[in-house]
Amino acid sequence: MGKESKTIWDRLEDIPREVLYGILIISFIMPMLFPIGFPVPISPEVKRWYDTIDKLPNGSVIMVDFGYSGGGEPELGPMAVAVYHHIFKKGGIKVVAMSTSNEGTLLFDKAMAELNPSQYGKQYGVDYIHIGYITGTESAMAAVGKDIRATTTTDYKGTPLAQYSIMDGVNEAKDFALLICYTTGGDQSEGWVRQWYTTYQTPYLCCVLAMMVPTMLPYQKAGQIVSLTSGAQAGQMELLVHVPARGIKSADVITITHLLCIALVVVGNIAYFGKKFSGGKQ
Amino acid sequence: MFVTGRIFALGMLVVIWVFILGGMELAKRAMPTFRKLAGLDALPEMVGRAAETGKPVHFTTGLGELNTNMASQLVAGLSVLAYVSELCARDGVRIVYSVYQSQVMPLATELMKAAYTSAGKPEEFDAEDQVRYMSGEQFAYASAVQGFAERERPAANIMIGPFYAESMLFAETFYRIGSIQLAGTARGYQIPFFAVVCDYLLIAEEIYAAGAYLSKDPVLAGSIRGQDVGKLLALVMMIVGIILTALGSSALINLLKM
Amino acid sequence: MSVVFKRTLPIVIVFATAMLFILEFFVTIPGIDFKSAATTVNNWGIILTAFTLAFGAVNLFIFHGRHISRRTKGQWPFSLWMLIVIVIFIVIGVSSGVSSGQYTWLYNASYFALSATVYSSLGFYMTSGIYRALRAKNIESGLLLIVGIIALARNAPAVASAFPPIIPWEAWLSAVPTTSAQRGIMIGAALGALALGIRTMIGRETGFLGKLTEAEKGG
Amino acid sequence: MADFATIIQIWLAALFTIWIYSIAFRDNVFFKFAEHTFVGAAAGHSLVMGIDNILRIGWGNFIGGNYIYIIVFILGVLLFTRYHSDYFWVSRFPLAVLVGIGVGLMMRTTITSEFIAQIQSTAGMKLLGVDTWTAFSNLVFIIITLSVVYYFIFTFPKMHGGGLGIISTIAKYGMMAAFGYSFANTVLSRFNMIFGRFDFIMSTWLPLPYAMIALPVALILLIYAMIPAERRPWPKTQK
Numbered sequence: 001m002g003k004e005s006k007t008i009w010d011r012l013e014d015i016p017r018e019v020l021y022g023i024l025i026i027s028f029i030m031p032m033l034f035p036i037g038f039p040v041p042i043s044p045e046v047k048r049w050y051d052t053i054d055k056l057p058n059g060s061v062i063m064v065d066f067g068y069s070g071g072g073e074p075e076l077g078p079m080a081v082a083v084y085h086h087i088f089k090k091g092g093i094k095v096v097a098m099s100t101s102n103e104g105t106l107l108f109d110k111a112m113a114e115l116n117p118s119q120y121g122k123q124y125g126v127d128y129i130h131i132g133y134i135t136g137t138e139s140a141m142a143a144v145g146k147d148i149r150a151t152t153t154t155d156y157k158g159t160p161l162a163q164y165s166i167m168d169g170v171n172e173a174k175d176f177a178l179l180i181c182y183t184t185g186g187d188q189s190e191g192w193v194r195q196w197y198t199t200y201q202t203p204y205l206c207c208v209l210a211m212m213v214p215t216m217l218p219y220q221k222a223g224q225i226v227s228l229t230s231g232a233q234a235g236q237m238e239l240l241v242h243v244p245a246r247g248i249k250s251a252d253v254i255t256i257t258h259l260l261c262i263a264l265v266v267v268g269n270i271a272y273f274g275k276k277f278s279g280g281k282q
Numbered sequence: 283m284f285v286t287g288r289i290f291a292l293g294m295l296v297v298i299w300v301f302i303l304g305g306m307e308l309a310k311r312a313m314p315t316f317r318k319l320a321g322l323d324a325l326p327e328m329v330g331r332a333a334e335t336g337k338p339v340h341f342t343t344g345l346g347e348l349n350t351n352m353a354s355q356l357v358a359g360l361s362v363l364a365y366v367s368e369l370c371a372r373d374g375v376r377i378v379y380s381v382y383q384s385q386v387m388p389l390a391t392e393l394m395k396a397a398y399t400s401a402g403k404p405e406e407f408d409a410e411d412q413v414r415y416m417s418g419e420q421f422a423y424a425s426a427v428q429g430f431a432e433r434e435r436p437a438a439n440i441m442i443g444p445f446y447a448e449s450m451l452f453a454e455t456f457y458r459i460g461s462i463q464l465a466g467t468a469r470g471y472q473i474p475f476f477a478v479v480c481d482y483l484l485i486a487e488e489i490y491a492a493g494a495y496l497s498k499d500p501v502l503a504g505s506i507r508g509q510d511v512g513k514l515l516a517l518v519m520m521i522v523g524i525i526l527t528a529l530g531s532s533a534l535i536n537l538l539k540m
Numbered sequence: 541m542s543v544v545f546k547r548t549l550p551i552v553i554v555f556a557t558a559m560l561f562i563l564e565f566f567v568t569i570p571g572i573d574f575k576s577a578a579t580t581v582n583n584w585g586i587i588l589t590a591f592t593l594a595f596g597a598v599n600l601f602i603f604h605g606r607h608i609s610r611r612t613k614g615q616w617p618f619s620l621w622m623l624i625v626i627v628i629f630i631v632i633g634v635s636s637g638v639s640s641g642q643y644t645w646l647y648n649a650s651y652f653a654l655s656a657t658v659y660s661s662l663g664f665y666m667t668s669g670i671y672r673a674l675r676a677k678n679i680e681s682g683l684l685l686i687v688g689i690i691a692l693a694r695n696a697p698a699v700a701s702a703f704p705p706i707i708p709w710e711a712w713l714s715a716v717p718t719t720s721a722q723r724g725i726m727i728g729a730a731l732g733a734l735a736l737g738i739r740t741m742i743g744r745e746t747g748f749l750g751k752l753t754e755a756e757k758g759g
Numbered sequence: 760m761a762d763f764a765t766i767i768q769i770w771l772a773a774l775f776t777i778w779i780y781s782i783a784f785r786d787n788v789f790f791k792f793a794e795h796t797f798v799g800a801a802a803g804h805s806l807v808m809g810i811d812n813i814l815r816i817g818w819g820n821f822i823g824g825n826y827i828y829i830i831v832f833i834l835g836v837l838l839f840t841r842y843h844s845d846y847f848w849v850s851r852f853p854l855a856v857l858v859g860i861g862v863g864l865m866m867r868t869t870i871t872s873e874f875i876a877q878i879q880s881t882a883g884m885k886l887l888g889v890d891t892w893t894a895f896s897n898l899v900f901i902i903i904t905l906s907v908v909y910y911f912i913f914t915f916p917k918m919h920g921g922g923l924g925i926i927s928t929i930a931k932y933g934m935m936a937a938f939g940y941s942f943a944n945t946v947l948s949r950f951n952m953i954f955g956r957f958d959f960i961m962s963t964w965l966p967l968p969y970a971m972i973a974l975p976v977a978l979i980l981l982i983y984a985m986i987p988a989e990r991r992p993w994p995k996t997q998k
Contacts, residue, residue: 038698070652071659074955102808135589143582194868211945218723222880251697258696264671292566314914353747454669474938479673491913509731523882546848550855557859565867585860587817591835593809596802622799629803651800653772657779660952664783684939691943720900721937724907730873737866
């Protein structure tokens with residue numbers, strides 16, 4: 001087949017990737033320059049997550065795993081922040097955090113800077129704490145579940161846990177009313193089901209990258225996860241908590257770029273079938 | 283003595299243990315027969331196409347190391363490599379294996395050499411050219427493979443093993459240059475990309491079956507036989523449970539909760 | 541030393557350690573304190589894993605050290621820079637501590653920005669994959685395409701607001717075909733994982749032993 | 760106004776972002792530099808976090824009176840014998856402990872969470888006594904789950920012969936639908952990540968002084984770096 005025999009369908013199918021990437025970049029930038037403010041509907045999983053936290057009795061202690069890596073921060077960070085807003089607004093809940101990802105403590109600092117807990121009068125060591133990154137993923141979950149102090153005696157900054165009032169009477173998985181995990185890794189999201197839900201029946205809220213949701217769905221269906229959300233739903237959580245931030249900001253961009261994808265699929269298939277029916281074999 | 287709520291699980295664990303060990307013991311006496319795997323059946327055709335066009339076949343086993351829990355996928359990939367090498371040797375097609383793990387190089391060289399020998403053409407095997415160490419870092423490896431694809435435009439691309447984020451990159455690049463592709467991985471997050479882009483697919487556990495079938499290793503084949511019996515048991519339990527639930531009984535569910 | 545010591549003993553250790561955790565979970569035997577034994581071994585595991593986190597850096601030093609000493613064309617300056625980056629991280633991380641301002645600065649300036657960008661760059665390849673490969677060639681790929689398009693449309697917040705029926709459609713696709721197929725795969729994979737565990741415990745899966753000598757292979 | 764250190768940090772992060780994205784178009788020296796920084800940073804960070812754990816948790820336990828931890832430190836050091844050509848086998852002992860923990864923790868719970876709990880949940884699905892739509896959905900669910908499990912039975916070839924092949928076909932349709940759903944979700948994830956980087960560039964970096972000038976300069980340099988050396992107008996290469 002020489003170049004001259006190229007049909008319009010061939011040309012359409014062979015659009016250079018640089019052109020496709022260029023269109024993609026433009027569809028990212030345009031809505032950022034000219035925000036539209038598309039509405040965002042709330043899905044049932046996010047509502048269920050919100051309600052689970054809302055119904056926690058006063059004085060509950062919850063465990064939060066900052067199990068994501070920097071690569072997933074744009075998606076999971078906004079969700080983590082929005083949920084902390086909710087917890088602190090509601091009040092009366094103590095939040096113990098740990099990390100099964102080695103970037104977790106740094107991302108925790110980032111989230112706290114964005115959140116500013118002092119606006120709710122919350123104090124580190126009294127209302128919330130981070131007991132550090134613990135290696136071993138599932139071993140770490142199992143060890144902390146059995147006995148926190150046998151695993152680590154300090155928080156992430158190296159200060160002894162004994163100096164923090166929040167840790168009084170908090171020793172093992174049974175002391176936690178709820179487990180929340182934000183993660184970019186299947187080892188983490190599935191590990192918590194195995195090491196905490198299966199072993200201690202701790203109610204579990206799980207927030208993963210959207211791409212991981214499908215593989216986690218069977219756990220939710222079997223009741224092992226109370227609510228499974230993706231970080232991409234952070235905008236919905238921000239709306240429920242009334243603290244619009246990064247999550248909601250992405251709604252316009254996500255809409256436009258997804259419409260672009262749908263258009264690409266349609267055009268691609270028109271080219272494919274056009275070629276097929278115009279006797280593409282030549 | 284036994285922890286309540288975990289009794290059935292312990293029993294099940296013992297039963298599966300027996301299935302797996304039993305499967306291995308039986309496989310030592312007679313290899314189990316395998317069902318057809320559509321992906322494997324496509325291989326002779328893919329190699330044939332490469333022979334017609336005179337272009338090479340590219341093979342990769344993805345990332346993962348031999349001493350981690352990804353080893354079994356890597357081993358499955360290597361078994362397929364040995365088989366494809368034999369097909370290529372027979373049809374006079376050049377096959378190039380892109381290596382990520384330096385520890386795999388001697389093993390792969392040995393396998394491919396044996397394949398060429400059994401096809402009766404040991405002299406046609408050129409290890410330097412056909413077993414290429416690309417890089418031990420994910421994205422450097424990915425860009426090296428991409429570079430190879432664009433330079434040599436292989437007629438066929440076969441990817442079997444533990445794949446990570448580079449899966450989409452490979453699938454897209456080889457699709458663009460017109461290679462016919464077979465892909466298989468047991469890493470759930472990557473299967474969808476392969477399903478979208480590649481012509482033939484080995485889904486999840488199918489790669490282990492392919493590896494065991496081609497390598498004729500009784501430990502692996504017997505283990506798969508044991509797992510199959512486990513799957514049959516799961517099917518029976520689900521069907522009985524559904525019928526009992528429909529009849530208004532939760533006998534099986536209560537048993538499972540024991 | 542003998543094959544028994546080098547090859548069999550590690551497998552015995554694997555078996556005994558795994559068995560300790562299995563027994564601790566399933567049975568209680570009066571007089572035997574499985575829990576505290578398991579807790580101790582578990583915490584040992586955490587420290588040992590912490591040691592393994594250095595493997596990546598050591599491997600890079602060995603591999604790229606070779607490039608540097610051989611002055612591999614087009615590669616060795618990059619190799620040298622890579623090792624310098626590792627050293628910078630170690631020096632700042634160990635001297636100031638990982639929760640210090642200096643380390644946070646370093647992390648945010650390099651690793652955080654880089655890893656976030658590297659993984660997002662795949663979005664570009666996906667776009668071109670979508671355009672070129674997502675075709676309704678047969679029933680299978682047609683199904684994939686239809687479900688994919690509905691999910692794509694639902695994931696765009698404004699589409700879901702403008703056309704609300706898509707919300708229950710997508711919810712059904714997620715709750716029924718996706719969950720059920722994933723569950724089928726999960727049950728199979730669970731058996732695969734258990735079989736792998738059993739093979740490891742009885743010494744039929746020896747990848748973790750690293751390279752085997754000829755005598756050891758005979759076993 | 761941000762302090763000087765923060766400004767440098769933002770500039771570095773922004774340049775790294777642009778350099779990494781350039782690979783989507785063509786390989787070039789800036790990408791190579793950023794990539795090597797990435798690999799080095801990942802290895803360095805992981806090592807540093809390992810040291811943090813050894814000091815904070817291991818050493819903390821040791822000086823807290825848990826003297827048995829000295830054994831762990833010795834075992835930990837022995838892990839590095841894997842790099843020695845004669846004594847590599849010594850590292851097998853500590854590694855065996857790690858493998859044993861992993862296998863034990865996995866096996867004892869996988870049997871429940873990924874096998875029995877999934878069977879239990881499927882077995883409890885109601886086909887009678889619910890509304891028609893739920894019954895239909897449950898039926899579809901059950902058919903797909905059962906047929907996918909069936910699909911992965913390999914060593915009984917007769918189970919897939921003749922008319923029984925329909926079961927595998929159904930399984931494949933179910934899985935393809937699931938993969939379509941997963942694919943769409945992956946697009947969402949990756950685009951969210953791209954949004955994160957673009958947002959950083961546009962709302963954090965570009966408002967800084969000189970950034971608007973630096974952006975086109977960086978892009979021109981990148982395009983230049985993508986041109987193969989022999990075709991560059993300047994500098995002229997010898998070969």
